[in-house]
Amino acid sequence: MSLEEAIRLLASATLPTDFPQQWADLGCGSGLFSQALASFLPSGSRIFCVDKERQTLRSSAEGEVTLEFLQRDFVRQPLLWTDLEGVLMANSLHYVHNQAAFLRRTQAHLTPQGHFLLVEYDTEHANRWVPYPLSFARLEKLADQLGFAQVNKLAEHPSIYGHSAMYACELIP
Numbered sequence: 001m002s003l004e005e006a007i008r009l010l011a012s013a014t015l016p017t018d019f020p021q022q023w024a025d026l027g028c029g030s031g032l033f034s035q036a037l038a039s040f041l042p043s044g045s046r047i048f049c050v051d052k053e054r055q056t057l058r059s060s061a062e063g064e065v066t067l068e069f070l071q072r073d074f075v076r077q078p079l080l081w082t083d084l085e086g087v088l089m090a091n092s093l094h095y096v097h098n099q100a101a102f103l104r105r106t107q108a109h110l111t112p113q114g115h116f117l118l119v120e121y122d123t124e125h126a127n128r129w130v131p132y133p134l135s136f137a138r139l140e141k142l143a144d145q146l147g148f149a150q151v152n153k154l155a156e157h158p159s160i161y162g163h164s165a166m167y168a169c170e171l172i173p
Contacts, residue, residue: 005157006036006090009168012154013040013117020044021085024109026074027051027092031067033119037088038065047088048081050074075102079109086110090119091166094130103146107173116171122156123164136167143171 010033015021021041025034028049038047043064049055052073070080075096087106096102103116123133134142136153143151150172156165 001032001157001160003032003035006032007039009119009155009157009166010036010040010117012152013168013170014152014172015040016085016113017042020046022046022048022081022083023086023088024048024050024079024081024084025088025090026106027089027095028055028069029091031055031069033088033090034067037117038067041065079106082109083114084110085114086117087114088117090117091121093118094120094132094134097132099132099134100142100146103142103171107146110173112173115173117154117168118171119166119168121159121164122167125163136169139169147173149173 019042023037025037025047028034028051031049034047034049046066046068049067049069050072054071055069087110093099120134121130122136123130124135126133140151148171152170154168154170156167159166
């Protein structure tokens with residue numbers, strides 16, 4: 001996926017832009033979606049990019065948003081930050097076995113207005129790359145159980161694997 005495609009997936013998210021923000025990107029991989037998110041955040045914002053594997057991240061377009069990498073297992077190790085404006089999880093929530101408990105625990109690290117941006121495959125079929133799939137329909141039910149006020153589907157993108165589309169959405173408290 002290109003950076004432009006990642007930006008399009010997140011483009012309609014409802015992000016405040018009037019103050020610098022702190023976000024965490026859990027399972028950041030190469031930082032593609034970290035960079036996409038950075039393109040929407042105001043100058044002075046910071047994204048804590050977390051992945052189990054060591055990554056080398058490029059800074060945001062004009063360097064106005066700091067991308068700070070931390071090698072860490074976000075599933076097994078607790079988050080280090082509080083008062084985050086948001087948590088981005090692009091193709092990473094499907095690695096979490098107990099997604100409800102994880103989202104509940106992670107939500108405690110958000111400000112009262114903080115929310116999740118998720119990118120997932122719209123499938124119910126597990127495989128070795130998507131061990132705990134989370135279709136959009138299942139996510140809507142899960143979000144309702146957890147008390148989120150809104151689940152907004154932002155966009156879809158065809159998967160290069162051809163089995164199901166990817167979707168981007170936001171969970172708003």
